Amino acid sequence: AQKVTQAQTEISVVEKEDVTLDCVYETRDTTYYLFWYKQPPSGELVFLIRRNSFDEQNEISGRYSWNFQKSTSSFNFTITASQVVDSAVYFCALSSMDSNYQLIWGAGTKLIIKP
Amino acid sequence: SQTIHQWPATLVQPVGSPLSLECTVEGTSNPNLYWYRQAAGRGLQLLFYSVGIGQISSEVPQNLSASRPQDRQFILSSKKLLLSDSGFYLCAWDRGNNQPQHFGDGTRLSIL
Numbered sequence: 001a002q003k004v005t006q007a008q009t010e011i012s013v014v015e016k017e018d019v020t021l022d023c024v025y026e027t028r029d030t031t032y033y034l035f036w037y038k039q040p041p042s043g044e045l046v047f048l049i050r051r052n053s054f055d056e057q058n059e060i061s062g063r064y065s066w067n068f069q070k071s072t073s074s075f076n077f078t079i080t081a082s083q084v085v086d087s088a089v090y091f092c093a094l095s096s097m098d099s100n101y102q103l104i105w106g107a108g109t110k111l112i113i114k115p
Numbered sequence: 116s117q118t119i120h121q122w123p124a125t126l127v128q129p130v131g132s133p134l135s136l137e138c139t140v141e142g143t144s145n146p147n148l149y150w151y152r153q154a155a156g157r158g159l160q161l162l163f164y165s166v167g168i169g170q171i172s173s174e175v176p177q178n179l180s181a182s183r184p185q186d187r188q189f190i191l192s193s194k195k196l197l198l199s200d201s202g203f204y205l206c207a208w209d210r211g212n213n214q215p216q217h218f219g220d221g222t223r224l225s226i227l
Contacts, residue, residue, distance in 0.1 A: 033213045035215060042220075043203060043205075043220065043221045043223070044205075044218055044219070044220045044221060045159075045205065045207075045218040046218075047215040047216070047217060050213075050214075050215050052213070091158065091159070095213055101211075101213060102161060102164065102174075103161070103216065105158050105159045106158065107157070107158040108157075108158050
């Protein structure tokens, strides 16, 4: 069975701190895709990154970085020097043949950045 | 570039009334289309998806239905709304092949 677990329901940090959002996934497939989305208070979901299971290179985009570790089935997301505008709910998702390539969503982590 | 439009942004409806939410995509052809519902403070629940005109797959049995009368148009409907239909409804599209889904701005539906 496929599953995405975001164990952190809510995280609160002070601006400029670094913060890591955890994502642990389960799948029997060897080919799969992992995604992160951001949902700001306005509600729309914004795509951040897609990673396939054959590419374990970490990725950095500005203050955002992602650490993909197949050995621990994790795809964690780190925001460096957080800003108030980073406040949002962040979702991790998985797709593979086992799910007919439909997205399996985590429950989301609400990130609060305090000024 | 591709854009997705979803309307209305907010809707307040009485119990038992009908519903029609519309979603259209521009700038692409033959997209996969999706309807999700998100309860307050919760994750996303896939309601329907469509891989082509007239092709609708339902993920959760419920009081809602979906239709795809045109390639880039996806409609979510109900004949009689229930209180439990309240929530935030999101439409999304993708190109298939595990490409990312792109979402509309959502509709906040309140049932009174």
